[in-house]
Amino acid sequence: MATLRQFEYLVTVVDTGSFTRAAERLHVTQPALSHQVRALEGSLGGPLLERLPRAVRLTPLGRAVLPHARALLADAERLHAAARRATGLEEGELEVAAVHSVALGLLPPVLRAWRARHPRVRVRLREYPHEELLRAATAAGRADLAVGPRPDEWDGPVRELGVExxxxxxxxxxxxxxxxxxxxxxxxxxxxxxxxxxxxxxxxxxxxxxxxxxxxxxxxxxxxxxxxxxxxxxxxxxxxxxxxxxxxxxxxxxxxxxxxxxxxRPLAAYTRTRPDRLTTAFTDLLAETLRL
The missing domain is CATH 3.40.190.10 (Periplasmic binding protein-like II)
Incomplete structure (x- = not known):
């Protein structure tokens, strides 16, 4: 059965572009890393990476698996973050994704107010030129919260913010x-x-x-x-x-x-799953500050 660590190894190899750099980042030996990736490939029924002389390339199966691997890792990180917050550790990182116009024009006052209220919680902002890219990135687990045009079809929670x-x-x-x-x-x-x-x-x-x-x-x-x-x-x-x-x-x-x-155009904040307390607090601040 595939493990979360094996998915982490796969994502790191893809992000760094090589087994050598991935092993250095993960503080493991390259043979151990290669063994775990091969074990993951065996569990999933086929090769995930094409090993080239100076690079690696995702196979069709690898391209299909990668978004789910990222989502699993993001969910695991949110689980650990929620556990830390539940024990009173109000620190960590909140990942917010937005289309360019929202990131440029609407989010700065929200981020300023957020920092004043939660100085120990970092915000990582990801920006996208198109709402479809925003939605795809959020679905793949690349953000805790998306802020942009209201999605026509979305399985997770959606909170309307007003109009741009x-x-x-x-x-x-x-x-x-x-x-x-x-x-x-x-x-x-x-x-x-x-x-x-x-x-x-x-x-x-x-x-x-x-x-x-x-x-x-x-x-x-x-x-x-x-x-x-x-x-x-x-x-x-x-x-x-x-x-x-x-x-x-x-x-x-x-x-x-x-x-x-x-x-x-209508704007909304939306998440893949039921938002935790930190994501809910940021969404509340969005609605309070923007008042669109």
Whole structure:
């Protein structure tokens, strides 16, 4: 029967890229490490790793097993952390995953408040450009808590946080910068070249969907992988940008308008399993601080 230690050995070999480095990290001999990986392969019915001259490569079976191995190790770590907290040891590490716009615009005040309340609990933040990557990473056990767009289908607990508002950014001297009431119909920008987002970035889909509802497909003047770069590029005159309002720099020299119709996306915090007290406390602080 496969053991948790054998799964740890497999994950470490994959993460380090070699049996030698994995053995050094785990403080075991390389023959002992190789023996345990072979035993795991025997238990699971086939090779998990292809041993190349200077590297290792996952086999199809290895690629199928690896996410579950990571999840098992994460669950074991959470079990130990929960036990430590139950005995009064309020220290450890909480792993939080979020999409870029949330990590950049919404989480900083939450993390500041968290540190003030729980200075001995470290937070490890993982950032993802797309909600599907966030969801997949959380399902694979790479985080205790995910914060991002509300997942359409999710088997674990989900707590709704509210909605993320989007704003339009134009140069200050743009003819449409002084739109009445600070509201600008998206259709008014149908003939513009936009500051767009790179393929695979979740906000590219948000922009395309919003413009499609307004009756056009946005042309890209430039595409960026960085959420924070979009409003700066728009302010520089490269084209209008649709950005999460929370990521706007306070001293941005640009016109910031509300799109008509409004662009919003629901946000939620979700976990794979029933959250422990620490994860619940962070989620409570999220809801209390954001008040979206």
């Amino acid at each position: 508002e989007f704003a339009l950014v134009l140069p200050s001297d743009d003819p449409l910068a002084s739109a009445p009431g600070g509201v600008l119909p998206l259709a008014a920008l149908a003939d513009r070249d936009w500051v767009h987002y790179a393929p695979g970035h979740g906000l590219a889909e948000v922009l395309d969907a919003a413009c499609a509802r307004a009756g056009f497909l946005p042309r890209a003047a430039v595409r960026t992988e960085q959420t924070a770069a979009a409003p700066v590029l728009a302010a520089a005159g490269l084209g209008p940008a649709l950005v999460p309002a929370a990521v706007l720099p306070p001293a941005l020299d640009a016109a910031v308008l509300r799109p008509d119709p409004p662009v919003r």
